[in-house]
Amino acid sequence: MNFKKIYISYRPIFLVLPTFIFFLVFFIIPVASLFIIAFDKPVTGVLALQGEWTLKSFLRIWNRSLYFDAAVMSLTLAALVSIITLIIGYPLAYLIAKTENVARNTFLMILVLCAMQLDMVIRLFGLMVLLGDNGVINGALMYFDIIEKPIGLMYNKLGVVIGLVQFSLPFMILSLIGIIRGISPSVVEASRSLGASPNKTFWNIILPLSMPGILAGTLLVFAISISSYLVPALMGGWKVMMMPLHVYQQVAEMGKWQFGSAIAVVLFLTSLLSVLIYQKTAIRIAGGRA
Amino acid sequence: MAIQYGHNVFMFDLKLNNLSKKFDELLAVNDVSFNINSGEFFSVLGPSGCGKSTTLRMIAGFVMPSGGKILIGDNDITYQAPETRNIGFVFQNYAIFPHMNVFDNIAFGLKMRNINKNEIIDKVKKSLEQVNLLGFENRYQRELSGGEQQRVALARVLVTEPQILLLDEPLSALDKKLREEMKIWIKELQRKLKITTVYVTHDQSEALTMSDRIAIMDKGKISQIGTPTEIYEKPANKFVADFIGISNFLPLEKKSYSGDYINVSFLNQNFQLKINEKINQEFSSAVLRPEHIIFNPNTDKDICILEGTIDIISYQGAIIRYIINSNEFKFISEFSNLPESKIFKEGETVKFGFDINNLVLV
Ligand SMILES: Nc1ncnc2c1ncn2[C@@H]1O[C@H](COP(=O)(O)OP(=O)(O)OP(=O)(O)O)[C@@H](O)[C@H]1O
Ligand SMILES: [Mg+2]
Numbered sequence: 001m002n003f004k005k006i007y008i009s010y011r012p013i014f015l016v017l018p019t020f021i022f023f024l025v026f027f028i029i030p031v032a033s034l035f036i037i038a039f040d041k042p043v044t045g046v047l048a049l050q051g052e053w054t055l056k057s058f059l060r061i062w063n064r065s066l067y068f069d070a071a072v073m074s075l076t077l078a079a080l081v082s083i084i085t086l087i088i089g090y091p092l093a094y095l096i097a098k099t100e101n102v103a104r105n106t107f108l109m110i111l112v113l114c115a116m117q118l119d120m121v122i123r124l125f126g127l128m129v130l131l132g133d134n135g136v137i138n139g140a141l142m143y144f145d146i147i148e149k150p151i152g153l154m155y156n157k158l159g160v161v162i163g164l165v166q167f168s169l170p171f172m173i174l175s176l177i178g179i180i181r182g183i184s185p186s187v188v189e190a191s192r193s194l195g196a197s198p199n200k201t202f203w204n205i206i207l208p209l210s211m212p213g214i215l216a217g218t219l220l221v222f223a224i225s226i227s228s229y230l231v232p233a234l235m236g237g238w239k240v241m242m243m244p245l246h247v248y249q250q251v252a253e254m255g256k257w258q259f260g261s262a263i264a265v266v267l268f269l270t271s272l273l274s275v276l277i278y279q280k281t282a283i284r285i286a287g288g289r290a
Numbered sequence: 291m292a293i294q295y296g297h298n299v300f301m302f303d304l305k306l307n308n309l310s311k312k313f314d315e316l317l318a319v320n321d322v323s324f325n326i327n328s329g330e331f332f333s334v335l336g337p338s339g340c341g342k343s344t345t346l347r348m349i350a351g352f353v354m355p356s357g358g359k360i361l362i363g364d365n366d367i368t369y370q371a372p373e374t375r376n377i378g379f380v381f382q383n384y385a386i387f388p389h390m391n392v393f394d395n396i397a398f399g400l401k402m403r404n405i406n407k408n409e410i411i412d413k414v415k416k417s418l419e420q421v422n423l424l425g426f427e428n429r430y431q432r433e434l435s436g437g438e439q440q441r442v443a444l445a446r447v448l449v450t451e452p453q454i455l456l457l458d459e460p461l462s463a464l465d466k467k468l469r470e471e472m473k474i475w476i477k478e479l480q481r482k483l484k485i486t487t488v489y490v491t492h493d494q495s496e497a498l499t500m501s502d503r504i505a506i507m508d509k510g511k512i513s514q515i516g517t518p519t520e521i522y523e524k525p526a527n528k529f530v531a532d533f534i535g536i537s538n539f540l541p542l543e544k545k546s547y548s549g550d551y552i553n554v555s556f557l558n559q560n561f562q563l564k565i566n567e568k569i570n571q572e573f574s575s576a577v578l579r580p581e582h583i584i585f586n587p588n589t590d591k592d593i594c595i596l597e598g599t600i601d602i603i604s605y606q607g608a609i610i611r612y613i614i615n616s617n618e619f620k621f622i623s624e625f626s627n628l629p630e631s632k633i634f635k636e637g638e639t640v641k642f643g644f645d646i647n648n649l650v651l652v
Binding site: 184187189190191192193194195196197200204205208209211 | 350351352371372373375376377378379381382383385386387388389398399402403446447450
């Protein structure tokens with residue numbers, strides 16, 4: 001009856017309304033369309049909805065080991081990248097979190113963030129200059145006669161992993177910094193004073209208390225890696241067939257919208273399922289407190 | 291239900307020799323020395339930022355001294371890692387491990403000492419009994435009140451039978467009533483265990499009620515070390531007199547020495563004060579405690595008699611505080627609120643005085 005009254009009693013809804021509309025238009029609707037198209041009759045070159053529902057596309061995915069292999073490849077590489085990124089990122093995040101000097105801390109943060117400011121493609125070109133057969137590393141190794149022929153650092157799984165790690169490292173570091181910084185110094189001192197060496201303190205106190213950051217970071221990196229198209233395309237040279245490459249191939253090169261969407265749906269569900277399983281297990285291991 | 295720990299058998303005294311700590315330009319702890327006897331309850335008392343925590347943290351090994359030595363018995367521990375010192379530290383925020391329940395928190399120190407499982411279970415149980423927390427084994431930090439966390443922190447430290455117990459303002463996060471209870475409880479526990487204890491606080495009532503001896507710290511230096519009585523009744527300098535309790539500082543003019551006496555004047559009155567060990571030769575004023583002021587004094591030769599008007603009355607239940615204005619000098623005086631005592635009114639003119647033998651020159 002009176003707008004102000006309505007506004008006040010439903011204020012939380014009003015506050016999130018713009019975000020909700022944005023989310024609906026630019027995320028839910030596109031993804032939902034993809035889901036719908038995937039169940040439509042596959043016709044090459046046709047994007048429009050025909051309304052002839054079928055599981056043909058999914059059956060084809062199921063019957064071709066090509067796609068199963070791609071799913072396995074995507075999952076293993078994404079998991080591997082998450083672990084490597086964690087191992088590299090944790091010490092860096094710890095260093096930044098424990099640097100109290102404001103100037104030094106800001107400098108380190110800028111280093112991390114500036115890695116994110118260059119476009120993905122440009123950064124990958126940079127990596128290519130470094131890792132290519134005529135690149136800096138191979139050139140140097142050959143110059144000093146350590147190797148005779150270039151070693152393959154790119155256009156294989158190694159290249160893809162290096163590319164994905166490079167891309168996702170800042171996300172890992174940012175997920176960890178806040179959590180590590182939140183660990184009270186007196187808890188660490190208490191552990192030392194109760195007889196734990198720095199090493200034991202790390203494994204018994206610091207690492208378990210970093211768990212929320214580790215969980216968030218690895219989940220984020222996993223999701224980024226499993227869905228990455230650009231990195232396997234450029235760093236893998238279309239030799240490391242992760243699932244997004246198949247989606248791109250079917251849709252952009254062959255115009256098979258329905259089949260491409262079906263692969264995307266499978267990718268999405270695979271990713272979602274593995275994330276859920278991981279989260280459940282991690283929380284169980286951490287005793288429900290992660 | 292008394293628990294016998296090793297403390298009763300082994301004796302550990304703690305010595306600080308000329309201990310200093312510099313943070314960049316700031317001399318946070320400046321040449322601090324004291325000896326704490328085995329089983330003693332020793333407090334370090336001082337205003338915020340005077341270097342109390344830094345001193346304590348050097349004893350624990352969390353801060354490396356810039357100079358000086360720390361000894362337990364004859365054992366120099368100055369540069370030993372904290373985990374090898376066998377010193378218990380109770381933090382202001384308790385520092386309970388948030389990812390472990392109460393049992394695992396208390397067992398932590400024992401596990402680090404590779405004690406076998408059955409013995410750990412046994413010791414943790416006894417320790418929980420001692421702090422009245424049986425049945426709390428499976429709780430996490432977020433499920434404990436401040437007082438309970440505080441007792442877990444104490445149990446966690448005591449179960450490892452440390453040589454020295456260090457407490458850094460352990461009561462400051464508790465409400466007033468709980469603080470009063472915990473004061474007595476900690477003191478009783480300490481006395482039972484006979485554990486050498488260093489207690490840091492900025493609350494003088496805590497230090498005065500709990501301690502065997504107190505060190506008063508000011509700007510990184512020790513101002514005075516003494517029993518609570520000595521600290522209150524014979525403050526070594528103006529800072530101590532000002533920091534502990536309430537003081538009227540009477541500005542004195544030095545006249546002359548005559549034998550064992552010194553002639554001074556205050557508010558145009560001359561007195562002769564006996565020189566004894568409590569007199570600081572550099573004195574510039576005399577400390578008069580509020581409770582040493584009396585109304586309508588008799589005219590004894592050692593009594594200084596003054597006249598003034600009551601400026602402010604502040605009724606505090608057990609005591610009544612009068613601010614008396616005499617020739618523009620404001621005296622703070624305190625009287626027990628006894629049934630027979632006369633209560634003055636603001637503006638009333640009164641005759642009052644004090645025994646000059648109660649003055650402390652600083
Ligand atoms: N890690 C540090 N780096 C630089 N300065 C420090 C550090 N720790 C303490 N200080 C400084 O040293 C001085 C003494 O600090 P300390 O914590 O010992 O004081 P305190 O007596 O415990 O005070 P409070 O009652 O407020 O706890 C302070 O001026 C403080 O700012
Ligand atoms: Mg302090």
